[in-house]
Amino acid sequence: xxxxxxxxxxxxxxxxxxxxxxxxxxxxxxxxxxxxxxxxxxxxxxxxxxxxxxxxxxxxxxxxxxxxxxxxxxxxxxxxxxxxxxxxxxxxxxxxxxxxxxxxxxxxxxxxxxx
Amino acid sequence: xxxxxxxxxxxxxxxxxxxxxxxxxxxxxxxxxxxxxxxxxxxxxxxxxxxxxxxxxxxxxxxxxxxxxxxxxxxxxxxxxxxxxxxxxxxxxxxxxxxxxxxxxxxxxxxxxx
Numbered sequence: 001x002x003x004x005x006x007x008x009x010x011x012x013x014x015x016x017x018x019x020x021x022x023x024x025x026x027x028x029x030x031x032x033x034x035x036x037x038x039x040x041x042x043x044x045x046x047x048x049x050x051x052x053x054x055x056x057x058x059x060x061x062x063x064x065x066x067x068x069x070x071x072x073x074x075x076x077x078x079x080x081x082x083x084x085x086x087x088x089x090x091x092x093x094x095x096x097x098x099x100x101x102x103x104x105x106x107x108x109x110x111x112x113x114x115x
Numbered sequence: 116x117x118x119x120x121x122x123x124x125x126x127x128x129x130x131x132x133x134x135x136x137x138x139x140x141x142x143x144x145x146x147x148x149x150x151x152x153x154x155x156x157x158x159x160x161x162x163x164x165x166x167x168x169x170x171x172x173x174x175x176x177x178x179x180x181x182x183x184x185x186x187x188x189x190x191x192x193x194x195x196x197x198x199x200x201x202x203x204x205x206x207x208x209x210x211x212x213x214x215x216x217x218x219x220x221x222x223x224x225x226x227x228x229x
Contacts, residue, residue, distance in 0.1 A: 042219035101166035106159040
């Protein structure tokens with residue numbers, strides 16, 4: 001069972017809506033991630049937070065806004081999205097920051113449909 | 116820079132047959148290598164990983180993989196396929212020097228024939 005919890009599991013939103021995806025982990029991990037996955041494609045990294053600071057932003061459009069309120073929580077705020085943003089959004093976490101041998105644990109994902 | 120190549124976007128094997136999913140990596144520094152499985156409509160689950168030490172790595176559900184530096188490969192195998200193994204499999208690489216980015220291959224869809 002995954003210990004990374006994502007809500008909601010499914011979200012349908014209009015292009016003018018503002019919504020948020022939420023992610024929570026209680027494994028004491030200090031790195032958290034957002035990935036985007038389109039159908040039949042591998043996950044693509046969007047953002048990395050390390051020790052609650054944004055450390056990687058993969059040139060993601062500003063209509064996606066991440067937030068890390070504390071070491072256990074990660075949000076992705078969505079505003080003025082386009083239909084092509086419809087995808088599975090995966091949250092993940094790993095122990096520590098720069099030690100890259102650590103396993104990245106993924107949540108079940110949030111299915112986003114933009115209409 | 117780092118990259119991963121998975122040969123074969125689709126692999127079909129008969130139930131009870133050997134499963135072999137291929138992964139080759141490119142990295143200028145020692146790599147950390149991972150195999151993840153994704154069942155339909157679910158997130159990614161770690162099957163196994165190689166960091167240092169023994170090059171033959173055993174994972175969950177009877178899978179194993181061998182790190183071969185000379186061949187820059189990390190192929191995934193299972194001696195006997197089960198119907199429940201049908202899923203998408205992703206090979207991934209991270210580099211040693213503090214790079215937090217996990218680079219995925221394009222994935223291999225495994226189909227099990229009854």
